[in-house]
Amino acid sequence: MARVGAGGSTNGDEWRELFARSHVRDLDPSTISGVPLQPVYGPDDGEFPGLFPYTRGPYASMYRSKLWTMRMFAGFGTAEDTNARFREILRAGGDGLSTAFDLPTLMGRDSDDPRSAGEVGKAGVAVDSLADFEDLFAGIDLAAVTTSMTINSPAPVALALYVAAAERRGIARAALGGTLQNDILKEYQAQKEFVFPPRPSVRLVADVIRFCAAEMPRWYPVSVSGYHIREAGSTAAQELAFTLANGFAYVEAVTAAGLTVDEFAPRLSFFFNAHIDFFEEIAKYRAARRIWARWLRDRYGATHPRSLQLRFHTQTAGVSLTAQQPELNIARVAIQALAAALGGTQSLHTDAFDEALALPTEKAARLALRTQQVVAYETGAPTVADPLGGSHYVEWLTDEMERQAEAIFAKLDDWGRGSILEGVLAGIESNWFQSEIAEAAYTFQRELAAGRRVQVGVNRFTEREPGGDAVALLAIGAEVEQAQCKRLAELRRHRSPGAVEDGLIAVREAAADPTANVMPAIIDAVRAYATIGEVMGAMAEVFGRYVERAAL
Amino acid sequence: MTGLDPRGGLGPGVGHRVLVAKVGLDGHDRGVKVVGRILRDAGFEVIYTGLQQTPEMVVAAARDEDVELIGLSLHSGAHMTLVPRILDRLRSQALDIPVVIGGIIPVADGAALQELGVAAVLTPGASTDEIIAAVTRAIEDHAHIN
Numbered sequence: 001m002a003r004v005g006a007g008g009s010t011n012g013d014e015w016r017e018l019f020a021r022s023h024v025r026d027l028d029p030s031t032i033s034g035v036p037l038q039p040v041y042g043p044d045d046g047e048f049p050g051l052f053p054y055t056r057g058p059y060a061s062m063y064r065s066k067l068w069t070m071r072m073f074a075g076f077g078t079a080e081d082t083n084a085r086f087r088e089i090l091r092a093g094g095d096g097l098s099t100a101f102d103l104p105t106l107m108g109r110d111s112d113d114p115r116s117a118g119e120v121g122k123a124g125v126a127v128d129s130l131a132d133f134e135d136l137f138a139g140i141d142l143a144a145v146t147t148s149m150t151i152n153s154p155a156p157v158a159l160a161l162y163v164a165a166a167e168r169r170g171i172a173r174a175a176l177g178g179t180l181q182n183d184i185l186k187e188y189q190a191q192k193e194f195v196f197p198p199r200p201s202v203r204l205v206a207d208v209i210r211f212c213a214a215e216m217p218r219w220y221p222v223s224v225s226g227y228h229i230r231e232a233g234s235t236a237a238q239e240l241a242f243t244l245a246n247g248f249a250y251v252e253a254v255t256a257a258g259l260t261v262d263e264f265a266p267r268l269s270f271f272f273n274a275h276i277d278f279f280e281e282i283a284k285y286r287a288a289r290r291i292w293a294r295w296l297r298d299r300y301g302a303t304h305p306r307s308l309q310l311r312f313h314t315q316t317a318g319v320s321l322t323a324q325q326p327e328l329n330i331a332r333v334a335i336q337a338l339a340a341a342l343g344g345t346q347s348l349h350t351d352a353f354d355e356a357l358a359l360p361t362e363k364a365a366r367l368a369l370r371t372q373q374v375v376a377y378e379t380g381a382p383t384v385a386d387p388l389g390g391s392h393y394v395e396w397l398t399d400e401m402e403r404q405a406e407a408i409f410a411k412l413d414d415w416g417r418g419s420i421l422e423g424v425l426a427g428i429e430s431n432w433f434q435s436e437i438a439e440a441a442y443t444f445q446r447e448l449a450a451g452r453r454v455q456v457g458v459n460r461f462t463e464r465e466p467g468g469d470a471v472a473l474l475a476i477g478a479e480v481e482q483a484q485c486k487r488l489a490e491l492r493r494h495r496s497p498g499a500v501e502d503g504l505i506a507v508r509e510a511a512a513d514p515t516a517n518v519m520p521a522i523i524d525a526v527r528a529y530a531t532i533g534e535v536m537g538a539m540a541e542v543f544g545r546y547v548e549r550a551a552l
Numbered sequence: 553m554t555g556l557d558p559r560g561g562l563g564p565g566v567g568h569r570v571l572v573a574k575v576g577l578d579g580h581d582r583g584v585k586v587v588g589r590i591l592r593d594a595g596f597e598v599i600y601t602g603l604q605q606t607p608e609m610v611v612a613a614a615r616d617e618d619v620e621l622i623g624l625s626l627h628s629g630a631h632m633t634l635v636p637r638i639l640d641r642l643r644s645q646a647l648d649i650p651v652v653i654g655g656i657i658p659v660a661d662g663a664a665l666q667e668l669g670v671a672a673v674l675t676p677g678a679s680t681d682e683i684i685a686a687v688t689r690a691i692e693d694h695a696h697i698n
Contacts, residue, residue, distance in 0.1 A: 118633025192579025
């Protein structure tokens, strides 16, 4: 893409100017053998990191300024259990927290709800009220760390709890940095953790974005996530296209609510999978940045560079991990982490090798963190931006990813008669996304069965495995559920019922008024120790609950 | 093992009716959908409950649909609570239907659940043939006992 500016300056000149203005950590990097290295390589009239369309990276200096954030996802048991794991992560050199909530929390139900039985504290941390949030983040400087919270339907409640917990400790909401996943559309498509129907749920996403744009300038209010779409079985191009389409849908929803795109797009972020096909993943990340930049500028009229720069978190592919010969997963994760780094990720979670068997043990989680530290500090991968840019294969595959994604956008745009949001909602309603994903998952399974795809240790190079679990597993006992229910019963006894009731009435009223924002009412309600289940229940009275049509 | 017939014509499942179910709050439905499609292509008549079923709903569906086997998919770690509830409810309703479970089930838990009456446990990496064989065997063994 040759381009010469008005003053006769090239892309290279423009990049050099941007780079010179960047703060750079390492002034004199070289290969391990001492060969000095430039920050990026390529023809002067070619694409550069930090320049539109950002295929090669969102920032001119990339990892020379700042390595990716090593953000390890953790959560299990009680708030105290997870708080201890958080402190261990920070001690071991992790630099961001990422909270996994248990299923009752993700489904907006309290620990003592009959439908929560057996699920409390299992796949994440059990939290019900502000008291639990205070314990979860005890002793952690919330003004210094950034915290990611992986939660979707109850995302507004989780954000309200975080704000309330921080403000109790004298930290203003404006000082808080972090990310809320808050991406409901992919829940209907893939992960299936929804509570309300799609339309009111999209409104809640927009409420959070508007609230953060006004009051929490350091917060990323949405992490538009392809990770779960891919884990559910999609191809790389489907992950790319569905995710970006969901991003466009949120842009349309928030601009319809009255904000200009440059008022909130700089705080949108993304979350992609790092699967095992190394080059395809790198091409996917590169295509994602290019598509986002073009669409935001050309279709949605964004002008601020930060609106155009797609930033993303990566997690290695849980679904690629095997229960057979589980130590092999360490090798898989290392390769996936390298793909994320070469693809220019802003943060990374590396999976633990025992995750096909159970939740990770502390030792396995530490090994996963150390794996990405090897990639970051030993391999030289971060030294040169987009080191695979210019490879005939990677450039071709980047274009191919973009082509496949554009074909999907055209279909959605058509269904939505010029609105991607309406097209996405139509695709959810007609079960299109769900069946596309299920079909791709089944195709992969058939290819495995036919031996056309190989998983080492699964359908080739198998070993006789020992009968018991060969690795130590993390087990969450029933005592967590009992303890959490007891704690919740005490909370219900000691709080002011009148204050809770007033809070919930205000939440219902805000939910029923489409011009209102639910966030202030939810913050007030959780300060009065209304529980997550109660706040979600109040909104369900207005919005109803969603049931998916069952289809294989 | 009879060969797979993708049109569902001649597979080992022909003439058999099974229920596949997601129990609890867990939405991870890749496994249940893949297994459901594998069984369907092997000739089974497959009924899928959809998400977020309680143990009571699963047992009622198995009874109403008059199935020969229940397949449960669990990925959330709630198997030690939810599976025994289903087994108990089947017994209390005098429903004699074998149960096969699949998902992230640690070996020790799988063994304990088999002690309680689960016919087979399928874990990650189970092949298409292993899935069909486990389901077919559970149905045949059950018919043999009765």
